[in-house]
Amino acid sequence: MTIQEHHLGTTRTARYYTLGPSARAARETWFVLHGYGQLAGRFLRAFEPLDDGTRCLVAPEGLSRFYLESGTGGRAHDKVGATWMTREDRLAEIEDYVRYLDTVSAEILRERGSAGSVCVLGFSQGTATAARWLAQGTARADRLILYGGEVPPDLDLAVARARWERTALMLVAGSEDPYITPKVLARDEARLREHGIAHRVERFEGGHEIRGDVLRRIADGR
Numbered sequence: 016m017t018i019q020e021h022h023l024g025t026t027r028t029a030r031y032y033t034l035g036p037s038a039r040a041a042r043e044t045w046f047v048l049h050g051y052g053q054l055a056g057r058f059l060r061a062f063e064p065l066d067d068g069t070r071c072l073v074a075p076e077g078l079s080r081f082y083l084e085s086g087t088g089g090r091a092h093d094k095v096g097a098t099w100m101t102r103e104d105r106l107a108e109i110e111d112y113v114r115y116l117d118t119v120s121a122e123i124l125r126e127r128g129s130a131g132s133v134c135v136l137g138f139s140q141g142t143a144t145a146a147r148w149l150a151q152g153t154a155r156a157d158r159l160i161l162y163g164g165e166v167p168p169d170l171d172l173a174v175a176r177a178r179w180e181r182t183a184l185m186l187v188a189g190s191e192d193p194y195i196t197p198k199v200l201a202r203d204e205a206r207l208r209e210h211g212i213a214h215r216v217e218r219f220e221g222g223h224e225i226r227g228d229v230l231r232r233i234a235d236g237r
Contacts, residue, residue, distance in 0.1 A: 034072040041071035050139025052096030064227035136160040143167040150175040162187040172210040189221040
């Protein structure tokens with residue numbers, strides 16, 4: 016007998032969190048995508064420095080949740096995190112989260128019309144999610160910020176260039192980030208230059224972390 020793999024589309028309940036005014040009343044709408052093992056509600060707290068009454072901040076949560084391993088002396092299964100995908104059945108998971116994020120975006124921006132700008136920020140694992148979403152989905156953004164994460168190596172940058180034609184791209188990395196080292200950053204920049212994708216790099220003193228002062232600097236265009 017042969018074991019065969021099958022796929023079946025299904026409907027499930029996803030969640031997202033918001034901070035600030037509605038997109039209809041906001042000058043800017045930010046979609047912020049968390050990293051591996053984080054939850055959207057907690058992640059969104061890091062963006063409170065941007066909540067000045069002019070920005071609608073939206074944090075969708077990855078579709079797969081799991082128990083985090085507890086530290087020494089901690090209780091097992093006392094914390095929960097989420098992930099956007101794993102290497103298992105990865106193409107189907109990418110299609111699922113791209114479709115999901117398109118749905119969240121359409122829901123949030125439905126009554127906004129053409130007013131205001133849209134920014135997508137991905138942190139850590141969320142950078143790959145953000146990049147793939149804006150390259151493969153239907154949503155569009157004025158700005159794409161990849162913070163503390165890489166441009167996904169498997170992303171077709173020829174396709175991305177066409178989809179990001181009107182999107183300002185920024186790469187953000189801390190000087191002590193163990194994941195986005197100077198070597199990784201240089202590799203990503205070389206790939207982007209090779210495909211003619213304009214971008215800006217923002218460095219800061221620090222590690223793999225969302226910093227309020229960095230967010231304000233990015234948001235203000237400084």
